Amino acid sequence: MQLKVKEELFDEPTCEHNIQKKEKKACKTAVPGSSTGGCALDGAYIVLSPIRDALHVVHGPINCLGNSYNQRTSESKGNETFYMYGMTSSINENDLIFGSEDKLKKGIIYAVNKFNPKGVFIYNTCVPALTGEDIGGVARELTEKLNIPVVPVQSQGFSGGKNLGNKIAGDVLFEYVIGKKEPNIDILTDYNINLIGEYNIKGELFLIKKALSDNGINLLSNITGNATMEEIMYSHKAGLNVVVCSKALVYLARKMEEKYGIPFIEESFFGLSSTNNAMLHIAESFKDAKLIEKVKKNIESKTKIIRKEIEPYKKFLTGKRVLLYTGGVKSWSLISALNDLGMKVIATGVKKSTEEDKNRIKEFDANGNIIMLDNGNPVNLIKMIKDEQADILLAGGRNQYTAIKSLIPFLDVNQERSSSYTSYEGIVHLGRQIYLELNSPVYDVIRKAN
Amino acid sequence: MENLKNIEINPLKTSSSLGAVIVFLGIKNAVVLMHGSQGCASFDKVTLTKHYRENIPVYTTALNELGAILGGSSYLKAGVKNIADKINPTFIGITSTGLSEVNGEDIHATFNELKKELKESGDYDNLSLAYVSTPDYDGNFEEGYKNAILSLLQTFCIDDKNNIRNISDYKNNDKNKDNGAKDVNNVRANVFCPFSFTAMDFLELRDLLEDFGITPVMIPDLGTSMDGHLDENGYLQTTSGGTDIEDLKKAGLNNLNIIIGSSLKSLIAPVKKITGLDTYYFSNVSGLKNTDLFFKFLEEISLRKTPERYKRQKRQLMDAYLDTHFYFLGKNIAIAEGIDILDSFSEVLSEVGANIKIGVTTSKAYENLKNRFEILTEGDIDLFGELIESDGNEIDLVISNSNAEYTAEKIGVPILKAGFPLIDRIGHNFKHYILYKGSANLVYEAANLLMSVNEKLMKEV
Numbered sequence: 001m002q003l004k005v006k007e008e009l010f011d012e013p014t015c016e017h018n019i020q021k022k023e024k025k026a027c028k029t030a031v032p033g034s035s036t037g038g039c040a041l042d043g044a045y046i047v048l049s050p051i052r053d054a055l056h057v058v059h060g061p062i063n064c065l066g067n068s069y070n071q072r073t074s075e076s077k078g079n080e081t082f083y084m085y086g087m088t089s090s091i092n093e094n095d096l097i098f099g100s101e102d103k104l105k106k107g108i109i110y111a112v113n114k115f116n117p118k119g120v121f122i123y124n125t126c127v128p129a130l131t132g133e134d135i136g137g138v139a140r141e142l143t144e145k146l147n148i149p150v151v152p153v154q155s156q157g158f159s160g161g162k163n164l165g166n167k168i169a170g171d172v173l174f175e176y177v178i179g180k181k182e183p184n185i186d187i188l189t190d191y192n193i194n195l196i197g198e199y200n201i202k203g204e205l206f207l208i209k210k211a212l213s214d215n216g217i218n219l220l221s222n223i224t225g226n227a228t229m230e231e232i233m234y235s236h237k238a239g240l241n242v243v244v245c246s247k248a249l250v251y252l253a254r255k256m257e258e259k260y261g262i263p264f265i266e267e268s269f270f271g272l273s274s275t276n277n278a279m280l281h282i283a284e285s286f287k288d289a290k291l292i293e294k295v296k297k298n299i300e301s302k303t304k305i306i307r308k309e310i311e312p313y314k315k316f317l318t319g320k321r322v323l324l325y326t327g328g329v330k331s332w333s334l335i336s337a338l339n340d341l342g343m344k345v346i347a348t349g350v351k352k353s354t355e356e357d358k359n360r361i362k363e364f365d366a367n368g369n370i371i372m373l374d375n376g377n378p379v380n381l382i383k384m385i386k387d388e389q390a391d392i393l394l395a396g397g398r399n400q401y402t403a404i405k406s407l408i409p410f411l412d413v414n415q416e417r418s419s420s421y422t423s424y425e426g427i428v429h430l431g432r433q434i435y436l437e438l439n440s441p442v443y444d445v446i447r448k449a450n
Numbered sequence: 451m452e453n454l455k456n457i458e459i460n461p462l463k464t465s466s467s468l469g470a471v472i473v474f475l476g477i478k479n480a481v482v483l484m485h486g487s488q489g490c491a492s493f494d495k496v497t498l499t500k501h502y503r504e505n506i507p508v509y510t511t512a513l514n515e516l517g518a519i520l521g522g523s524s525y526l527k528a529g530v531k532n533i534a535d536k537i538n539p540t541f542i543g544i545t546s547t548g549l550s551e552v553n554g555e556d557i558h559a560t561f562n563e564l565k566k567e568l569k570e571s572g573d574y575d576n577l578s579l580a581y582v583s584t585p586d587y588d589g590n591f592e593e594g595y596k597n598a599i600l601s602l603l604q605t606f607c608i609d610d611k612n613n614i615r616n617i618s619d620y621k622n623n624d625k626n627k628d629n630g631a632k633d634v635n636n637v638r639a640n641v642f643c644p645f646s647f648t649a650m651d652f653l654e655l656r657d658l659l660e661d662f663g664i665t666p667v668m669i670p671d672l673g674t675s676m677d678g679h680l681d682e683n684g685y686l687q688t689t690s691g692g693t694d695i696e697d698l699k700k701a702g703l704n705n706l707n708i709i710i711g712s713s714l715k716s717l718i719a720p721v722k723k724i725t726g727l728d729t730y731y732f733s734n735v736s737g738l739k740n741t742d743l744f745f746k747f748l749e750e751i752s753l754r755k756t757p758e759r760y761k762r763q764k765r766q767l768m769d770a771y772l773d774t775h776f777y778f779l780g781k782n783i784a785i786a787e788g789i790d791i792l793d794s795f796s797e798v799l800s801e802v803g804a805n806i807k808i809g810v811t812t813s814k815a816y817e818n819l820k821n822r823f824e825i826l827t828e829g830d831i832d833l834f835g836e837l838i839e840s841d842g843n844e845i846d847l848v849i850s851n852s853n854a855e856y857t858a859e860k861i862g863v864p865i866l867k868a869g870f871p872l873i874d875r876i877g878h879n880f881k882h883y884i885l886y887k888g889s890a891n892l893v894y895e896a897a898n899l900l901m902s903v904n905e906k907l908m909k910e911v
Contacts, residue, residue, distance in 0.1 A: 030488045031528075032528040033511070033512075033529035033533045034488075034510065034532070035491065035510065036512070037488070038496075039487045042493065057457065061585075061587040063464070063465030063467055064586075066458065067465055067494050069853070070853050071873060085459060085832075087457055087459050088457070089456070090458045090463070103456045106457075107455065110454075110455050110456060110457055111459060125548075126552075127548045127552050130549070130553065131552065156487075157486075157487030157488065157549070158515050158517070159514075159515055160514070161488060378685060397500075401503070401504055405684050406685045446680070
């Protein structure tokens with residue numbers, strides 16, 4: 001039985017959260033009767049499924065995939081893209097009695113013959129994990145038979161939440177994919193980096209890539225938005241890993257540092273100052289005076305251009321009050337973006353934030369006024385918004401209806417966001433969207449009729 | 451075909467627990483608790499939120515490794531108590547999942563224990579519970595939906611055989627009127643509709659029954675709960691609207707049962723048995739012929755004539771058929787949907803003269819539809835795509851849910867989006883596809899899609 005998740009995954013020396021606690025548990029465990037987010041499968045699927053030329057097969061009953069697929073908003077461009085496909089062995093009662101390893105094998109062979117992918121990820125789920133199915137064995141056998149990497153992902157949901165799933169995904173990438181191929185020499189430049197934890201939501205990767213290439217920095221591999229198997233296989237040749245908005249994937253960066261000697265930095269591309277800082281930190285990591293000089297110059301001219309573009313929005317938004325309720329890294333990275341727009345963040349959600357995230361919040365909190373909101377249940381959120389006279393709630397989709405039903409303006413900043421908010425172009429989009437939402441007549445019209 | 455593949459590629463199917471969750475969302479002031487890993491609830495909640503664009507009160511018992519192996523009864527009990535204390539709903543609908551069922555634990559026993567504990571504590575007198583077993587590896591969406599309805603009836607419907615007021619007793623024996631068996635102005639019907647009905651379908655059917663003087667108790671009532679309305683109290687942590695538990699308790703004291711939808715056919719016997727009432731079944735209430743039959747039935751049980759506005763709607767549908775039929779001449783339709791939409795949509799579109807070429811559905815229970823389709827099979831959207839692309843099929847219009855968008859787009863066929871999930875459309879709660887008016891809506895919508903393709907072709911020539 002492969003019930004055990006690697007003990008190591010619960011042990012994260014770079015996570016201060018983890019160090020403080022005596023027992024090595026995943027950062028957060030759900031309580032019965034709660035409605036916290038997804039399980040380990042969800043987390044692993046989010047990280048791995050954007051790899052567009054691989055097949056992603058969920059081994060489990062129909063609900064694990066069938067009830068909710070084709071919903072991520074990562075953009076995927078390229079000839080080979082199976083990103084829109086959802087696949088599952090859909091095991092039934094018969095399979096429980098007679099075992100379903102054989103069905104899984106046959107199903108994968110059928111799909112591989114049909115689609116000719118560059119790799120397969122098999123995601124284990126609760127039921128086959130409990131009945132002791134050996135997906136590791138299936139993966140080994142198929143790797144040999146099909147001559148492509150077939151990767152077992154032990155992502156059964158009862159092992160933990162999304163965060164753990166992210167880590168499990170990082171772990172399988174490290175073990176089964178990264179370092180398995182050398183890149184063509186002509187795609188390498190003097191400054192090669194990988195992005196880790198960038199999923200290309202609404203095409204954000206394309207914006208970041210543009211900013212990088214303007215500075216002469218080569219994005220060797222993106223883990224994993226719009227990625228190919230091959231590009232992840234040769235990602236070990238990068239000179240720097242940049243972890244974007246993902247505490248959980250720091251684990252992968254650390255493993256790559258240990259094995260391949262690739263240093264890593266954690267950066268955010270939300271907002272003008274953050275993007276500028278990220279670019280500068282990347283340049284500094286290469287310790288190359290010429291590159292640093294170039295980046296500094298670029299930052300100067302970009303800053304001028306963007307400041308001019310956001311000016312009309314900033315004029316209106318200055319002093320407006322925001323309640324920010326989102327996960328982990330965004331709890332601080334968005335503060336910087338909102339500060340760029342002249343807005344005042346009155347509170348930020350820290351339910352999913354680490355100690356380090358909280359320290360980062362303090363950095364951006366010039367006056368020490370930002371409330372760290374631990375309990376983000378909807379009733380509490382609404383109360384906080386009213387008490388603190390917030391003008392708008394910036395949060396994930398699950399809080400959209402909490403806000404609008406209470407006639408509170410809202411902007412989705414998580415994966416359902418309607419446009420890309422990262423990099424230089426992103427801050428302009430963000431300013432424009434908040435400006436438009438705050439100027440919508442609809443709330444007043446309804447309030448008067450109510 | 452499907453069995454040889456051993457894999458679902460872009461599944462059409464969803465699971466039994468999801469079917470049950472949806473039924474419970476049709477109960478008033480309700481919260482749903484899924485007994486399983488947090489992912490089971492989260493995946494469903496995400497899809498339902500995107501589909502309905504509403505807050506979906508679905509919670510999890512968050513069964514972890516320990517609970518999965520050693521038993522999850524304490525998780526279930528704690529989950530119910532936490533929700534009751536925190537949210538204070540009047541109803542909690544509990545479903546199991548693949549995970550909580552696979553080790554063979556007797557969840558029903560835990561449920562009964564829990565009910566006893568809550569009763570003894572005296573703190574939860576306003577709280578009602580129902581439990582339905584929905585192992586995700588067994589059965590499908592339709593079974594979960596049906597079983598949840600039965601669980602509601604079994605849990606709440608008071609067994610009072612002396613008090614039965616059957617509609618047929620009234621009709622056969624006028625003296626029943628004297629002992630109050632049935633007041634002609636107050637016929638009460640338990641109405642069971644399939645999930646394929648949009649919220650607007652539920653609401654229109656309710657209006658229709660009321661216009662015939664029939665008070666419907668819809669079980670579940672996805673019309674008043676999931677139509678998307680701003681509640682007077684703004685944001686709610688429970689459902690806003692839905693079947694009242696008090697009405698469920700008195701379901702056996704009503705006058706008749708009306709069951710609509712092929713997927714609910716097997717409810718006839720158990721619903722009749724539990725309520726003890728006359729039970730009338732309609733596979734669908736779409737298209738001219740079937741809607742006529744339904745109105746005839748309503749006239750008979752209500753002893754009233756069809757109100758003018760519906761007579762007018764019938765004339766409108768006739769005209770819609772005549773006006774649109776040109777666009778359907780020689781056109782081939784392919785439908786990938788659950789059994790109820792497959793049945794009702796193909797009924798309407800065949801009446802207006804389209805060729806119903808391909809049907810792909812979620813279960814094998816489609817025998818009665820075989821004559822209407824050239825190809826009819828159980829399968830996934832990948833198979834659906836293969837059939838559309840096979841030689842000689844030349845499909846002009848696809849009808850399916852959001853998951854078929856990519857397939858239709860790749861092949862280059864227009865798609866009429868209906869069913870579940872619809873996550874890339876808004877306002878589908880307001881679509882109305884049944885009865886006279888809804889059937890007219892359907893042929894207009896389909897004809898417009900066909901027309902736009904025609905126009906495009908003309909420009910290219």
